[in-house]
Amino acid sequence: xxxxxxxxxxxxxxxxxxxxxxxxxxxxxxxxxxxxxxxxxxxxxxxxxxxxxxxxxxxxxxxxxxxxxxxxxxxxxxxxxxxxxxxxxxxxxxxxxxxxxxxxxxxxxxxxxxxxxxxxxxxxxxxxxxxxxxxxxxxxxxxxxxxxxxxxxxxxxxxxxxxxxxxxxxxxxxxxxxxxxxxxxxxxxxxxxxxxxxxxxxxxxxxxxxxxxxxxxxxxxxxxxxxxxxxxxxxxxxxxxxxxxxxxxxxxxxxxxxxxxxxxxxxxxxxxxxxxxxxxxxxxxxxxxxxxxxxxxxxxxxxxxxxxxxxxxxxxxxxxxxxxxxxxxxxxxxxxxx
Numbered sequence: 001x002x003x004x005x006x007x008x009x010x011x012x013x014x015x016x017x018x019x020x021x022x023x024x025x026x027x028x029x030x031x032x033x034x035x036x037x038x039x040x041x042x043x044x045x046x047x048x049x050x051x052x053x054x055x056x057x058x059x060x061x062x063x064x065x066x067x068x069x070x071x072x073x074x075x076x077x078x079x080x081x082x083x084x085x086x087x088x089x090x091x092x093x094x095x096x097x098x099x100x101x102x103x104x105x106x107x108x109x110x111x112x113x114x115x116x117x118x119x120x121x122x123x124x125x126x127x128x129x130x131x132x133x134x135x136x137x138x139x140x141x142x143x144x145x146x147x148x149x150x151x152x153x154x155x156x157x158x159x160x161x162x163x164x165x166x167x168x169x170x171x172x173x174x175x176x177x178x179x180x181x182x183x184x185x186x187x188x189x190x191x192x193x194x195x196x197x198x199x200x201x202x203x204x205x206x207x208x209x210x211x212x213x214x215x216x217x218x219x220x221x222x223x224x225x226x227x228x229x230x231x232x233x234x235x236x237x238x239x240x241x242x243x244x245x246x247x248x249x250x251x252x253x254x255x256x257x258x259x260x261x262x263x264x265x266x267x268x269x270x271x272x273x274x275x276x277x278x279x280x281x282x283x284x285x286x287x288x289x290x291x292x293x294x295x296x297x298x299x300x301x302x303x304x305x306x307x308x309x310x311x312x313x314x315x316x317x318x319x320x321x322x323x324x325x326x327x328x329x330x331x332x333x334x335x336x337x338x
Contacts, residue, residue, distance in 0.1 A: 005105070006100075006101050006103055006104060007099065007104065007132060009100050009132050009133075010132075011132050012131050021130065022130065025107060025111060026111060026128070026130070029111050029115040030124075030125040030128075032125075034124065034126040035124075035126050035127065042093075042127040044090075047150050049151060051148060052082050052085045052150070052151055053146070053148050054078060054081040054082055054146065055078070055146035056074075056077050056078050056081060057144045058070055058073050058074045058144070059139070059142050059336055060073055061139060061185065061336040062181075062184060063106070063110070065180055065181055065184050066180055066193060066196060067176075067195040067198050068113075069109075069113050070110060071109075071110040071112075071113035071114040071143070072113045072117045072198055073271060073338060074114065074145045075092065075114055075117035075121060075123070075145065075200065076117055076121065076198055076201075076272065077145070077222070077338060079092075079121045079123060079147065079200040080202075080274070082147050082148075082202070083201045083206070083274075084201070084218040084219050084220050086152055086205075087152065088150055089121065089122070089148075090123060090150060091123060091124055091126045091148045092123050092125050092146065093127045093128055093144075093146040094127075094128040094129075094144075095128055095130075095143065095144040096129070096130045096131070096141060096142075096143055097131045098133070098140075099132070099133055099135060099138035099140055100133065100134055100137075102141060106140070107141070117200065120200065121200035122202070149202075152210065154213075155215070157217050158217060159217055159232075159233060159237045161216040161217065162217055162233065162236075162237040162239060163279075164239055164306060165279075165304065166278060166279055166280060166304070167277070167278050167280055167283040167301050167303070168230070168241060168275065168276075168305070169275070169276045169277075169286055169287060169290070169299060169302070170221075170249065170273060170274075170275050170300055170302050171201070171274045171275075171276075171299045172298040173197070173251050173298050174221070174226055175254045175258060175266075175269075175270065176194065176196055176251065177196040177197050177271040177337070178267075178268030178269040178270070178334060179254045179261075179263070179265070180194040181196070182257075182261060182263070182334050183257055183261070188257075188260075188261075190253055192252075194254060196271060196272075197270055197271055197273060198271040198272055199295055201220065201272065201274055201295060203293065204293045204295045205218070207293060208276075208289050208290065211285075211289050212278075212282050212285050212286050212289055214279035214281060214282035215276055215279075215282075216277040216278060217233065217276065217277040218275070218276045219232070219274065220270070220271075220273065220274050220275075221269075221270050221273060221274070221275050222269050223269050223337060224269075224329045225265070225267045225269055225329075226248070226275060227266040227314070227326050227327070227328065230243070230275070230303075231327070231328035232328075233277060234312045234313060235312070238312050239307065239308055240307065240309070240312045240313055240315065241303055241304070241305060241306070241313075241314045242303050242315050242316075242317065243302050243303030243314065243326070244316070244317050245317060245318045247301065247303070248302050249298045249300045254268075269334075269338055271338060277305060287299055287301055313325055314326040314327075
């Protein structure tokens with residue numbers, strides 16, 4: 001009942017142990033005037049304009065992986081949802097569901113990662129919550145984050161704006177996160193170590209929106225990967241998409257891992273990339289802006305929006321000149337990915 005190194009159910013009881021957990025482990029890493037008030041709701045002053053609001057939950061296994069951990073993932077994932085909506089992220093909430101028995105050293109490591117990622121992405125943790133559950137109920141820790149951002153001026157995104165002739169841009173190599181998680185989970189080592197692409201995209205997206213008009217739509221291809229995102233574009237626009245296999249950026253080690261493990265890289269999750277539909281007139285400039293940023297060095301134009309003949313679909317022209325329909329993934333090939 002008094003183990004000083006592990007989470008106890010009593011840490012969620014609202015008493016002295018909870019107070020100590022908050023004041024000794026959580027608050028020191030996220031100190032700001034709004035959070036330090038410890039009120040039931042944060043009072044925020046926002047710039048005038050349209051507000052974007054999002055929320056997401058994170059249940060990744062393992063908690064720590066090459067290139068990141070559940071804490072970094074929680075911040076970057078929510079930042080990215082705001083970023084691809086055309087917003088500048090400002091504030092996040094942080095809710096923790098912690099399993100009885102989790103070592104406080106592990107919790108501290110995760111909280112420090114959250115703090116570092118928030119600072120790197122220019123957002124503040126302004127409110128939160130902590131719950132504890134019985135041993136065996138949460139696999140260590142689950143995290144929920146919600147985010148608020150202010151939409152950038154003159155940014156108008158939507159599937160209804162997509163037109164035939166528009167180009168499809170991806171901001172970098174695909175499948176890095178998904179293949180890293182599955183290989184580390186299965187204890188598989190490759191000659192070239194895989195590493196997650198977990199990163200916050202707001203710096204890149206804000207630069208792109210501010211520099212180039214003609215961006216029609218943007219989304220981060222997390223669960224379901226590029227295949228799911230392109231099929232969502234097709235479904236929402238009722239237009240078709242044609243992509244070129246030779247233009248899709250995939251690291252050789254990622255492709256090798258996918259081939260060995262039986263995964264399609266197009267379905268693999270990404271946590272630091274976006275897919276954008278841009279006008280043909282601005283496509284080259286969008287590509288140039290992306291490649292000038294550290295997170296967009298491998299950006300490529302991978303395809304085009306085309307008129308629908310019979311039914312809207314995603315079709316890939318293969319390297320050997322054939323054609324392949326890229327279907328919406330039936331389900332999640334790998335659970336607990338993010």
